[in-house]
Amino acid sequence: MKDCKKKRLLRRASSSTVTQALTLAAMALPGLLLQPDVTQADDEVGFQYGHYQESRRQLYTVPNNANPIEAESLLGHARISLTDRIKFAFNYVQDTWSGATPVTTSPLVNRGNRSVRAATSTGRIVTVGASPYMTGQIKLDKNFTPLRYGDNGGPLIGPDERVVHVLSTASPETRKQGDFKLGYEWDESALDIGGGLSVENDYESHFGNVNTRWDFNQKLTTLNIGASYTDSATAAIIDHDASPYITNIALASLIDMPYADQIEQQGAMRILHGDRSDWSVNLGLSQVLTKSSLFETSFGFTHSSGYLENPYKVTTIVFVDPKQTSAQLTGNVKAMLEQRPDERNQFNFSTRFVQHISPLDAALHLGYRYYHDDWDINAHTFDAEWVQPWGHSWTITPRIRYYSQTAANFYSPYLLSKQAYSTSLFDETTGRVTTTYFDKNLLPANFSSDQRLSGYGALSGGVTVVKQLSKAISLEAGFEYYIHAGSLKLDGSGEGSYSDFNAFMANAELNVNLSALDQPLPDSGHEHHHHGAHHQHHAVSPAGVMFDHMMNEPGAYMLGYRYMYSRQAGDMLHGDRAVNDLAIVNNGCSKGAYRCRLTPTYMDMHMHMLDIMYAPTDWLNLMLMPQFMDMAMNLRQLDGAPEAPAGAHVHSGTGHATGGIGDTGLYALVKLFDRPMHHLHVTFGLSAPTGDVDIKLRRTHKQDEGYIHYGMQLGSGTWDFKPSLTYTGHLDAWSWGAQANATVRMEDNNDSGFAFGDIFQATWWGGYQLNRWLSTSLRGSYTEQGAVSGQFYPVVGVVDNKFVSDVNPKAGPMDYPSSYGGRFWDLGLGLNVTIPDGQFAGNRFAVEWLQPVSTELNGYQLDREGGLSATWYLAF
Structure with missing residues (x-):
């Protein structure tokens, strides 16, 4: 050995x-x-x-x-x-x-x-x-x-x-x-x-x-x-x-x-x-006894107050x-x-x-x-x-x-x-x-x-x-x-x-x-590759664009990490116009049984995603994209809102949070056209419903336990088809590209009773290489998303010996399927760093801020404040 x-x-x-x-x-x-x-x-x-x-x-x-x-x-x-x-x-x-x-x-x-x-x-x-x-x-x-x-x-x-x-x-x-x-x-x-x-x-x-x-x-x-x-x-x-x-x-x-x-x-x-404050000290000793044995010992002390x-x-x-x-x-x-002591050693x-x-x-x-x-x-x-x-x-x-x-x-x-x-x-x-x-x-x-x-x-x-x-x-x-x-x-x-x-x-x-990127396993049969050599050309795309490039060399791998953040805050909108509390109270929820009592003050979404790509041939790339989501929303009481019914959801002034595995993407990228200046490929993808869509809030009664809002579930709950068509080009220090992509729900409803709306997006960008390692990009995009179809299945329970078929009162617009989706125009500004040589050669970092330009929402929703995308990629 x-x-x-x-x-x-x-x-x-x-x-x-x-x-x-x-x-x-x-x-x-x-x-x-x-x-x-x-x-x-x-x-x-x-x-x-x-x-x-x-x-x-x-x-x-x-x-x-x-x-x-x-x-x-x-x-x-x-x-x-x-x-x-x-x-x-x-x-x-x-x-x-x-x-x-x-x-x-x-x-x-x-x-x-x-x-x-x-x-x-x-x-x-x-x-x-x-x-x-x-x-x-x-x-x-x-x-x-x-x-x-x-x-x-x-x-x-x-x-x-x-x-x-x-x-x-x-x-x-x-x-x-x-x-x-x-x-x-x-x-x-x-x-x-x-x-x-x-x-x-x-x-x-x-x-x-x-x-x-x-x-x-x-x-x-x-x-x-x-x-x-x-x-x-x-x-x-x-x-x-x-x-x-x-x-x-x-x-x-x-x-x-x-x-x-x-x-x-x-x-x-x-x-x-x-x-509280905590001080800690530690002393450790490690001794190699022989070429085949090791001994370690340590002592630690912590004072807490x-x-x-x-x-x-x-x-x-x-x-x-x-x-x-x-x-x-x-x-x-x-x-x-x-009541515990105020000190601990x-x-x-x-x-x-x-x-x-x-x-x-x-x-x-x-x-x-x-x-x-x-x-x-x-x-x-x-x-x-x-x-x-x-x-x-x-x-x-x-x-x-x-x-x-x-x-x-x-x-x-x-x-x-x-x-x-x-x-x-x-x-x-x-x-x-x-x-x-x-x-x-x-x-x-x-x-x-x-x-x-x-x-x-x-x-x-x-x-x-x-x-x-x-x-x-x-x-x-x-x-x-x-x-x-x-x-x-x-x-x-x-x-x-x-x-x-x-x-x-x-x-x-x-x-x-x-430290070992270029070293195959002994007897593995893999050829030696120089990491960073598998991009089809030197141009890089904005951080917010996915499936933007392919690897040309069979047997090549690429590992990437993607972080995305978006925030909704500010005014409540109906369509593209701000509305006051009374309009939300009277019109934001179903008339008759419920009137709105609460409304969001902000909603933050964070997504962490791994991009794992493998090229079995020079014309086909396969991708696996698991993701981890977390979201936070804060609510407030609407002015002029009716009094909350007994057992209703009353988390006014406090926040909700969810987090965990999101949906998992499986993709195949197929090369259609590849010339020194112009490149075209198509992506066929499936999104597997691995994210939870049955997360519930605690209520004042166990029987009142109800689903958290649609937009704070961790996945879609449906199998989704996600195709895209991507064109990229470059000339000298200039690069450009365009992409059309869609998300098509392949099921009418998920296990919780609803389905998110289909999504269509068109985006286009241009970039300029400032020097060997730094480039900038400008991007525009249009997105259209449908409202939620169906609704959460009724929560069934027994309260005070009475059978109740729906004890999940809807408190605000975020609880209604009609208040999701819309039409959005956005403008993105990005920076891209590609390390050309040295020990970090081939590492690519990119960041982009996407600023809303025009927003037209379905139903009653918070305005959009923008989104951030950051990526790291390494091919080998």
């Missing part, structure tokens, strides 16, 4: 996976975990998609129809050498979470028999009837054990100490994070400086880090020292429906509860603010007045925002051993990590993986991991407080009733029922398969199954089975080694 291959097998111990990324997104602050040194790796560009899905929670006999938590994640990363000594790396991570998650834990007897609401935050509403009540009353015996009675006031059954999660459903929420690292290498040392930003609707973090590396003993010994700092701010919107259910918000001014000075009132909204709570987690507290004289005591069940120690197994040409990785903090959480992690090459180009890596932790010293499923929740006294002098509430000093200083702070164990196993297409290109797919259970804790004394759940994680990744 060659030494370079052996080093790759040993180095996989430091590689990052989507499993780790998803776990860290849910459980850790961005930037706190110091990244492994990137300056020793080859230059690389990679794209990764991951999916995380939990199983339904155990609610005993309580019905549970809530979809569990799931997340879709997109990761893009690059490492490049600016010079022999200066290295640069950056990462972009985006994940969208949705589904039901535990918001607290409650006695199982605290449940009802009809559907009621219990909101906990914007985008999150507890569904009682599919969960226990978050507030209410229960009966207890003299030993303060909850008692179970039959349904509908039936006879006493007996003591019941079982507890169960109270679930809350969430509309989709998106997090975006970008970070960078700049490094300088000396002969036997290196310095990396990095930083980044992580943004959510209700949370923002800024972080920076520095890492140094020293090599000793002929580079057989490596010492790493690093430090990082993270500054975070929470601005969590507490839904007005939640306030009556959260005691330490509702009574903050009466009993001087925590958070009183952190809550800002903005109209009907209450916003909980909190700041400030607002360390989760603003969407509450703790159930049962107040029981011990002075009661009846045989069964009455307990008042209340919910309070959790965390220590971790890890070690890893990697051994190459020569007879099998494989590597064994064994790892152990110990964690301790001053919240009394102690955790052990054991993991092992086997890296096995297979044939000339495959690598299979099975892995197993075990984790166990003790509970935080302030964790409890729920609290029992032996005091009256409130006492009412009648003042004969004034004739008024005075209410005195509980003594907060009789409650613990800190409490939480967040399951992540409980004692539990977890066992996971998975496999990763890597296919090396060439020295430069590799494809990776992985799957991991995760089991979380209290009984898996090392001593078996973790939380009860009510907290158990399973999950799976799957990922797919494409990596391009920029």
Whole structure:
């Protein structure tokens, strides 16, 4: 086995996976975990998609129809050498979470028999009837054990100490994070400086880090020292429906509860603010023991201070007045925002051993990590993986991991407080009733029922398969199954089975080694190609034009990344004219049953797309174009709008977000005419409906759950035919082109009941080459799109024992099929950079801003503000 291959097998111990990324997104602050040194790796560009899905929670006999938590994640990363000594790396991570998650834990007897609401935050509403009540009353015996009675006031059954999660459903929420690292290498040392930003609707973090590396003993010994700092701010919107259910918000001014000075009132909204800071240091040592073995160890410390709570987690507290004289005591069940300590010190120690197994040409990785903090959480992690090459180009890596932790010293499923929740006294002098509430000093200083702070164990196993297409290109797919259970804790004394759940994680990744683009695999039969040589001519097209060129050389590949952004904002239009609120109220929605109450203030769309092209012949190119979408919309109340009906969608002043896989394009480009100055080709494409079209918003009742607006679904839901005809030409420094393309829906409706309108577009452009590497372009385009046909299938459910066939009231024009599509004229201005030589030769970058010139909309829609396209391409 060659030494370079052996080093790759040993180095996989430091590689990052989507499993780790998803776990860290849910459980850790961005930037706190110091990244492994990137300056020793080859230059690389990679794209990764991951999916995380939990199983339904155990609610005993309580019905549970809530979809569990799931997340879709997109990761893009690059490492490049600016010079022999200066290295640069950056990462972009985006994940969208949705589904039901535990918001607290409650006695199982605290449940009802009809559907009621219990909101906990914007985008999150507890569904009682599919969960226990978050507030209410229960009966207890003299030993303060909850008692179970039959349904509908039936006879006493007996003591019941079982507890169960109270679930809350969430509309989709998106997090975006970008970070960078700049490094300088000396002969036997290196310095990396990095930083980044992580943004959510209700949370923002800024972080920076520095890492140094020293090599000793002929580079057989490596010492790493690093430090990082993270500054975070929470601005969590507490839904007005939640306030009556959260005691330490509702009574903050009466009993001087925590958070009183952190809550800002903005109209009907209450916003909980909190700041925190985190300092981290890390010391690591790596030692090559033999030519076939490696040992690594590290120690880390993190100090956190400030607002360390989760603003969407509450703790159930049962107040029981011990002075009661009846045989069964009455307990008042209340919910309070959790209260954690204001500081946390965390220590971790890890070690890893990697051994190459020569007879099998494989590597064994064994790892152990110990964690301790001053919240009394102690955790052990054991993991092992086997890296096995297979044939000339495959690598299979099975892995197993075990984790166990003790509970935080302030964790409890729920609290029992032996005091009256409130006492009412009648003042004969004034004739008024005075209410005195509980003594907060009789409650613990800190409490939480967040399951992540409980004692539990977890066992996971998975496999990763890597296919090396060439020295430069590799494809990776992985799957991991995760089991979380209290009984898996090392001593078996973790939380009860009510907290158990399973999950799976799957990922797919494409990596391009920029340092090996011209190197085929041994015995692969592929010819040597010079990257950047496969464009049919030197002219480049605007970034916003797709299918603009073909590759001429059989066996050539091209990899591209495309980002597109568009924004609607400003005036609401009817056709091409601005309209006022009253016109929208009276005419924007169907007359009779509904009148408009809400209207958008903006809508942003972001699209990330991979362009993967292969040329089997000189006249045919094949393309695969997967895409990842995310969209955000904000709504406002219309002036003069009617009062919202009970259970209606009332997210005024807050935003909606969706994100995930969009539709996937499959295309064939066929050359029709090819001369030195003129080129003509046709594209035949199919768009596969891989994007969701059944995304729903949470409503105030589970039965009221309804589809999010048509324009915020992630795909079309239909198979679509997408043909285009493209002409390009060039002469000296000038280039030009024109394209006609269409999107034809091949189905009358999708699985949700509707179909987007057909699209026709004509575009034309001209460009001028300013020098060897820079050109500019000017483009005009006309687009016509039809309105949505059909409509969402009615949501069917039962509310208060009554059958309802459509409980998805339409709140504004965005909920009506007629308010989509239109006719648009646009003007685009672009810049294109093509690197002609050097180590980055063949890389092409382009950017274009598309400015609306004329807009005529169907129905009532927001005006268009413009769009941005940015692309990167590399042919080899």
